[in-house]
Amino acid sequence: MLELAILGLLDEDDLHGYELRKRLGDLFGLRLAISFGSLYPALARLEKAGLVKAVSSRPAPTAPSSPTSGSLAGELAAFHSQRRRAASGARGARGKKVYGISDAGRQHLLELLADPDVSDDRAFPVRVAFCHLLPPSERLALFGRRRAELRARVERTRQPGATDGDGRVTTYLRSLLERDTAALRADLAWLDELIAAEEALVEPTEDGP
């Protein structure tokens, strides 16, 4: 999961670990403020697998005043961190290890995005964040698979039926159950919106533009 996020971010910019983590935090504000204990081992793994290579120098454009554009997460990051960057630009390549994505890495990134398994709740949002890299048809297929997964969960939840044996479920338990199903429904509604927007792009069917 982390690998997907790292590859996705490195596909936009060459970055070093610390900056990578900041962008991760900016991208997925609440969820996923990845720890260094995961990040550095993940980078080492990716490097050993040849999906990523260290480029030594170049501190990466930590939100340059006038961006070369197309940075995606960069702009968001610029907002989260008003006061970062010391204006000096190249503050010396002290210990910094800047990483860049390789061709194999780009290929692997696409494979991860197209993976048929959509059961990982943590990974899915990350995949959506980078799904613009997929061809429209595969993107739509990804969303569709996820929707099927969520619908299956709804079915599984509905099974208990009456929800009470002789009635006592502590109120707290009932409340928790309702919260969960509400969250699931909300997630499904969100997905439906995504899919609808996607289909509108893929096949404008009725009424030509």
Added chain:
Amino acid sequence: MLELAILGLLDEDDLHGYELRKRLGDLFGLRLAISFGSLYPALARLEKAGLVKAVSSRPAPTAPSSPTSGSLAGELAAFHSQRRRAASGARGARGKKVYGISDAGRQHLLELLADPDVSDDRAFPVRVAFCHLLPPSERLALFGRRRAELRARVERTRQPGATDGDGRVTTYLRSLLERDTAALRADLAWLDELIAAEEALVEPTEDGP
């Protein structure tokens, strides 16, 4: 987190690992279908710490036809598993290790429930599931702390302000952001309800019963 769930369930019934997992799955339908790779080590940890003790025999009341009542999760479990139990009752204490909670375990359970740290998103629902074990004032305090935590997250998210630098955030990113904040708001609303219901019980203030 798992320890909390285990202690909570064992506080209701003596159970063996397999049954424990089933009840966990029934209790928290979607989230938290705990794996054996976590469960058995956790049980071993708890046993070594003296919070739980193996009682050897007694396959535990897997939803007896007329429950002794007060089982909490038991009733829910009865619905999820219509056909479980072989009617034989004591199908021989083959490999089964039935666990029971100790006094130290009960005490630890209360400590875990009252823990001031409410930042763990996975653990909180579990704590709510067993919060009936807390005195009303501490229960209310728990909910209050969680609400403060969520409100702090909302604040942190709102910081970016305009949400767009020069406008481009890929739509997908914007969609993800909205989904997250919506989920957060929904969770807060749920908590507000919980707290309102709780306060109504604790202090009926205006208008006597």
Added chain:
DNA sequence: CTTCGATATATCGACTCGATATGCGCATCG
């Protein structure tokens, strides 16, 4: 000058997951 906080990399132990191995008891079916 020294302390402080942000930058930056890295490791450690603990926890969880998913896959897998093993074995018993019971039912089903050729």
Added chain:
DNA sequence: CGATGCGCATATCGAGTCGATATATCGAAG
């Protein structure tokens, strides 16, 4: 009747993640 498979039950393994911690440098503030 015996094989075959399924549900029950315990357990371990490797891999990934987390939170805490260690270490070191740089710039700014006191």
